[in-house]
Amino acid sequence: MFVAKINVTLKESVLDPQGQTVLRTLHDQGKNTVTDLRVGKYIEMKIDASSQSVAEALAKEICESVLVNQVIEAYRLVVEKL
Amino acid sequence: MFVAKINVTLKESVLDPQGQTVLRTLHDQGKNTVTDLRVGKYIEMKIDASSQSVAEALAKEICESVLVNQVIEAYRLVVEKL
Numbered sequence: 001m002f003v004a005k006i007n008v009t010l011k012e013s014v015l016d017p018q019g020q021t022v023l024r025t026l027h028d029q030g031k032n033t034v035t036d037l038r039v040g041k042y043i044e045m046k047i048d049a050s051s052q053s054v055a056e057a058l059a060k061e062i063c064e065s066v067l068v069n070q071v072i073e074a075y076r077l078v079v080e081k082l
Numbered sequence: 083m084f085v086a087k088i089n090v091t092l093k094e095s096v097l098d099p100q101g102q103t104v105l106r107t108l109h110d111q112g113k114n115t116v117t118d119l120r121v122g123k124y125i126e127m128k129i130d131a132s133s134q135s136v137a138e139a140l141a142k143e144i145c146e147s148v149l150v151n152q153v154i155e156a157y158r159l160v161v162e163k164l
Contacts, residue, residue: 001117008124009124019125022125022149025148026148029148031144033130033140034127034128034140035128035129035130037125037127038125038126038127039123040123040126041121041122042089042091042121042122042123043101043120043121043122044120044122045116045120046116046117046118046119047115047116048116048117058113058116066104
């Protein structure tokens with residue numbers, strides 16, 4: 001059994017209204033040393049595969065076909081043995 | 083300058099309808115080796131602090147007061163120097 005951990009972030013050039021709202025809240029609270037904040041998704045997926053490379057290939061395919069919109073998002077994928 | 087990377091996940095006992103919907107989609111596509119999938123949040127925050135420990139303390143306070151609902155969510159925080 002493997003676990004795939006996927007961090008999905010908006011690309012730098014894409015506006016992030018949710019992050020801007022949280023950042024404004026922090027500034028309203030006086031936390032002005034926080035200079036930037038971006039909100040993305042985190043996905044954990046358990047995969048029953050025979051090897052690390054099979055699990056990685058499946059996870060990559062799922063990221064690119066289902067989980068991530070590569071026009072506006074980037075992702076980082078890590079697959080670990082459970 | 084430091085960057086705080088925060089993964090927020092629903093606790094194991096909390097239902098995750100978004101994750102279940104994605105999992106059902108994968109099963110409909112025949113990807114039955116994916117046995118579980120949970121969706122959480124990923125937040126990246128830039129902090130202008132004098133030291134790692136100051137940045138970590140501020141990031142922890144922000145997680146617990148603003149970003150994370152500790153009744154239903156857990157988080158992992160990593161602070162790195164930029």
